[in-house]
Amino acid sequence: MTEINTQAHQENSKHTNQNQPSQKPKQTKKPNQFWNFLGSMNLAVTLLMMLSIASVIGTVLKQNQAPQDYIVQFGPFWADVFNSLGLFHVYGALWFVLVLIFLLISTSVCVTRNTPSFLKDMKQFSEKLSRTALQHQPNNTSFETTIDLEKQQNHATALLQHKGYKTRVHQRDDGSVTVAGLKGRWNRLGYLFTHISIIIICLGALLDSNLLLKYRELTGNLQAETRAVSLDEIGEKSWLDADNLSFRGSINVPEGGKTDILFLPYEDGFLVQQLPFSIENTNFRVEYYDTGMPKSFESDLVLTAPELEEPIKATIAVNYPLYYKNYAIYQSSFGDGGTKLNLKVHALKSPRINPLNLDSNINSVEPLKTPDGKFNIEFNDFKMHNIVPASDELMAQTGKKMHNNGPTIIFKVRNEQGKAWEYENYIAPSMQEGRLFYMTGVRTLNSEPFRYMFIPADENRKTERFFNFLTLLNNPNESVQIFSAQYPKNEQISDENYQLQQNLLKQLLVLFRARGYEGIKDFISTNVPAEEQEVVTKYYFEQVSFALQVIYLETLKREEVIPDHDSDISEFNKVWFDDALRAISSLSRYGPPMYFEVENFTQIQSTGLQITKSPGKDTVYFGSAMLIIGVFFLFYVRQRRVWIHIKPNSEPNAESDSVSNAEVTIAAKDNKNLPETTKEFDELVDKLKQFNNKNA
């Protein structure tokens, strides 16, 4: 901006100089160094660069994550360095806000300094410029003419006005006349609008920023809450009352629930914002496309406030918020609001069928005492739909590209030492390779994908048979009794050998149940001499297969699917057996030995609302409108000046034949100096010359 200032300053002095040569050139006050610096282009550019670099950092470094995530990403040392530089909350960092404030001051100073001269420039025609001054303009020319002064003047004025110029005529003492034209004054307005709009936008933005909160934090009156505790445990220093000027936060409200507070993310934690009204979520709806993506989600809200006679009922959806006074309530997201669950917990190592009936809901933590220790079950989430790409066969059958695997529950099982396993259990069985399975996924780290165990569904599409079978396997004594019943000792085998065989079967079953076929292999490799391992492996595997088959047949018999162990079993049942063994082999990697089966659920959704109070919004919008108008004025309105100076000759030229009455000087100036300027100037000169030649 300094350059423009100097230019304007020079223009001023040029005008006044030429007019009154005796007067000293107008000087501004001896410039105050500090103000000069504040309003300088260099400072502005430096500040803008700092702003840009900081902004870029903020896009590359994920902002506002939990501190642990940064430590994991960068290591404790660098995480600390970056954090103290404020790089994890860059846009709210004090120094960032200070840069913005400095920019604001800098722009204000610049505008203040330049406004008077620009406003003056917009009004003045500079009609008093002398001919010499005109001859120093970027575009100028002169020619002789015989037309009398008044005619020339009228024509010149009309020509300029026709071209859209506003004109002013100046008569000089020596008889010469200048017709000065000015067009496109609003270009200067463009400069003013654009820069003033930046100030207005910044002020609006500051109004909506967390500056006040930062000040309160610095003076010790505010403290972000970082723990995940219930509302009544949150300290007073983390509460904001309803007359907070501006805020933006979010809250989840389950269906049927009500809220009058909001959570504002702040620094490493959050603050609780009290609202002067309460909002009730009476219904929440999600609709899906056939691709599985959400089509729309909306909430029916009831807003109750002390000053309202009747509560306001409204439905909000994405892009359609509820406006109340200067608050705005947005449909932002949705989630689970505490879906009720009726569960059956199967103890996977139990030798008896005795599942535990457990009624709970999402967001609850249930303690469980088991023979393997005490656990806390944290029910985290419920998803009604799980849309995955359909397999080729399924696509061929249904013609749809996507497939819904049905609802899931997501929960964590945490032992007394704090170690947790996360599970994702599908409530309904899903078809894989033509068979139905109950899928249950497990993982120990967030960054891992879930590993799935597939529990085969029986003919009634239930888990019953699996647990019947498993229970038998958990009871080696009963298993052995079943063998004895099916294959009683006969004469061909000695008592001792029969006993040995029973023991072996028992041992193999226990091994298999503990760690599957791997367990048996490991046992062999540690306990059997190397040269015999192959033979022994073959034998043991035969035996354990046999044992497992017997147990299975017994299970089927008890289920009354087959009358006795000699019946044929269907293809389905054969395949079921293989699937079941596969699942059982993986049990050792499943974590705590419990399977959570959902018998029934009642979905309760919750709506995610964003609530904002932005007093600065209208200011910012007004500033933006001004900015856009200013930009268009600046680029598409050219400020052009034209001077047509007619100097009558003091005496007729005695020597030439044609009598020359006057000399016409034309000058033009465009404050942008584009190629168009010269073209237009030439065109104007041509028109004038034409007129002069025609009427000579």
Place this chain on the structure above:
Amino acid sequence: MQKETYLDEFKSAEKKAFTLRDAAWIAFVILSTLYAWTQYGHMDGYEIAILIGTAISLIWLGRFWPSMQTVTVVSGLMTALALWTYHNHGNAITANETAFFLRFLVSSQSAIMWMNTLFVLATVTYFIALYNKSDFTYKTAAFMVWAASTFGLVGMFVRWRESYLINTDYGHIPVSSLYEVFILFVVMTALMYLYYEQRYKTRALGGFVMLVISAAVGFILWYTFDKEAHVIQPLVPALQSYWMKIHVPANFVGYGAFSIAAMIGIAYLITEKSLKKNPESSFAARMPSLELMDDVMYKTISLGFAFFTIATVLGAMWAAEAWGGYWSWDPKETWALIVWLNYAAWLHIRMSKGWRGAAMSWWAFIGLLITTFAFLGVNMFLSGLHSYGEL
């Protein structure tokens, strides 16, 4: 004579006749608008306002740049052909594989493929014309670009209709995904280039500008064949808004203009270098003057900057309605600010300090890199609320 008499003389001499063509154009736009209003109902108040605003802008644009009248009418007729063919096949989307005109010419994918081909051919033709200095070759290249732009417009209009044919729930203006906006980008850039080509009466810059368009076409082809991105997807709730109709196109006037400026910058640098080596260089003789190239760069960056400002403001206003805040320092928003600041600086330096020449050309090119990152890089590498166009 009196001044007033002179004024009257001037006015009568320069009277511009209101021709039949003008009347026909205005009638065409108004009738099409009425057709759209009555046929395609379900518009809320804002969308009707946008429709009327579009009609008025189109009338103005057609009178300001008469070639647009031709493009509009031709693409309108071809779109009508497509829609009529669909209608004759029971409005089934599968007609685009059976009906002749749809399959080979005017279904949205066919039209887009024609567009892609013509743009690439145009690029080559422009450079051939530069080499053999043939006016005929130049004219052919320019015609290809006109045709490609027309096909592109047809592709977008028909795609708009097709989205409704697949499923009335799916229907939307085709500017909602990365694939769709790339089509918008190439069409806008090409049309803006053609305007400057006419206005400055020089075709020599065509090849250079077509380079960036061909690069975009390359991306479109990869995206179509490798990722099947051309499949029409319905809108997520956040995009179901009239704001999309104004925020996105305004942005692409900006991106297109910046791309043109960058390519002219390249042309400038090559020409300047060639002149330095040999002031009589035949290459430089085929190119427009450095001053002209510099001026076009300024004009395009000003145009782009003005619309980019509008687009960013509209984006902020949309965000305030959808996400609860006009500015969230989301990576896309932040990078939009960076692009804006970059070109504001370019314009400041040119207008206040009067810089011209090679440095500004380099800067215009670097500006394109920054713009490309804000357009694509943010979606690809950074996360945030704006990840609609993930690859």
